[in-house]
Amino acid sequence: MNVPARDRFLELLRTALQEGSLVKLTLGKHRGADATLRNLFVRPVQLKSGTHLAFVWRHATRDITKNVAPAAALAQLEPLLGRDFLDAHLFTQTQSAQLETQPDGSARLRVQATAASPGHGAPAGAPTAGAHDAARHYLIPPNAPWLRGLGVMNDRGQPREGMADKHRQIQKFAELLSHLVAEAFPASDVSSASGADAPDATAALAAPSPATPLHVADMGSGKGYLTFAVAALLGNRARVQGIEARPELVALCNRIAQAEGMGEHLSFAAGHIADTPLPHCDILIALHACDTATDDALARGIQAGARLIVVSPCCQKELRRQLQAPPVLADALRHGIFQERQAEFVTDALRAQLLEYAGYRTKVFEFISTEHTAKNLMIAAVRTVTPGADPETAARLRAFAAFYGIRQQALASHLGVSLLPERPFVPPLPGETSDA
Template identity: 55%
Template sequence: MTVTPQEDFATRLDASVRDGTLARLTLGKPRGGDPTLQKIIIRPVTLKAGPHLSFVYRHDTRDITKNLPPAEAVREITRLVGTEFHSAHLDTTQQGVQLEFNKKGEPRLHLGRAAAPFPTDTAHDRAKPRLLTAEAQSWLHALGVTNAAGVVRDGLADKHRQIHKFTEILSHLVAEAPLTEDRPIEITDMGCGKGYLTFATHDYFDLVLKRSARVCGVEARPELVTLCNKIAHDTGRPKLSFVGGTIQNAELPDPDVLIALHACDTATDDALTRGIKAGATLIVVSPCCQKELRPQLKAAPVLAPALRHGIWQERHAEFVTDALRALLLEWAGYDTKVFEFISTEHTAKNLMIAATKRPGLARDDAAATKIRELAAFYGITSQSLARQLGFSLNHG
């Protein structure tokens, strides 16, 4: 009986898991329904419950990790290979095994030498690599996130995680954005609060990318402006500053990068408007408290039984608000991404909208039609960003 390449691969995979020679498995060439999923990286880990395989689902702007017992993991990999992924690269301590599918879906198996030695540490809680350098410890300590020894303080683990996750997301977005090379980049963090992410943004550009950038945090509370300016001065960050004011009235140079995280209700629209009108190359917002549209919701009759419940009204208002924002950005000449910022396990304010300015086209008429159709479906006649951009939500 002839063994197919796919069956041969499955047998070798199962053997490497059973005898402990599996080093790493990478599934590539995704064919599933999620366009943001790039690949899955699988490695052995040791948990309190015993040996498992860790699956890291690598998306455009985030990673999701799942751990499965060995037998279940092998079944899941076998299911994925040839259906949702057309490339599987198995590295064991003894050899490399690669299964590839051509355009016709025909599999081919390639055997090779073992790659360079992989780390043998299978600890689940290995320290994650961070994009922020050791110099970040000075402001993390000054802002009270860590103690003098660099240990995260009680109750601030989620904030510490959020800072690093934001820096990781920013690194992906900046890599795709056509930021200017002929002058310092102007970066504004609107409504920056205590400045955690403003400091992180400065350090990523200045110490990691080593790009010339001026970073400014805007905050309405004068005591926080004073505190952050003092820390920026004391930690030797002359290109980082903080000013008092609101999103609408702060006097600033036009930003190349505009950030506004957790600006409440229509304050997010104020930030988007300022970024669009300034022609910012990259706009990053994380909205919250989307209250404006809830009183207007008059959805199609089929939704009426559901929307009589307050929780569904709230969630529909959030969805419609942010969907309109994303479409209005596209109409205004931006490519948009909407994704989870950080897991809801750590914060409910987890949605992020990122917009990168397209060259050339300033207005997109096709997007205008989509905006008006969505607004009409939910009975929306007025929305803050649309008003500020002079966009009528009504047909005709």
């Protein structure tokens, strides 16, 4: 008798829960009533009361975490499979299983063996899942003291429980920033104090600080994970300041920076993105600034003449109320999820065009895979020319805005750019005056 794919998947999940071999479970392709829900991630966590399962409900703008006893987990997960979520991916210590459900209810199950973990039957000398990471070259050493101070890594240089994704994000950001710095600041601009040519920008930036360091501002630095990464990457060649509205986080980060010997080139100050003074700024960073706070940060960077601006927007709410569906898209945009994604696309596409209008060359790309963070879009801008009136670019901006019914936008307002269509000149008819 053929056992349905869904039932076989549930049996694999039940076995993993009973044996304690579950590594993680990912549910995707949500089609339930809540249009903001994206994924459900499940992983084991150790609490004082014993092992539980952390259910992380990932929404468009927030995560909700609930800890569930293993005995109750299956009852909560079973009704979600194939109904609220069409994709389910199970990872255990010995295999992975993926259940794909079609809208018509048919399902397919794929099961694949994985490398055995240490202590679970791995033959002597066999490579383990962590072997690749252990040999991998990181720009930020995993044993960096500040990573321990922020609670990311333990004393053995390994991610703490629940912090592997954060460590991966930090390393990926350092890698991306190193390339962007090399593009924005050619080696000839950042050669070391001795005058020797540097092989790349990050090597030059790590050299002893010359008389005029680069000034970096991280607007909305939060707990400072990526601010510390910037300071570690650029070294004494830069002066990095994190701006954060919550004074308790400012105090925490300053304590760690001082304790780990980074206080001379890394500091944190209490303030808001819109009004914190920026007398000089070479690199401006704003990661996950909510809604128009991203526009405030972009405007601050442009006005300060920053050569490199890096932002990762989130909560693109401002334009959604203005969006008017072009007739050809009206049917598709009846669905809330498409409206939300269109608002994100239009907002960030307009920001990229406004940066280009202001004299920057832009790149828009995925920061890190969506499984590791929901806020994964990044806009990077490198200044190329002095801003000036460019009628052609302005016309394209207005045409794009008009197509979606956008009449005003925060960054455009900061830059004094009108998004309203220009009224064409119509010559008067015979017998009429020009101002009739």
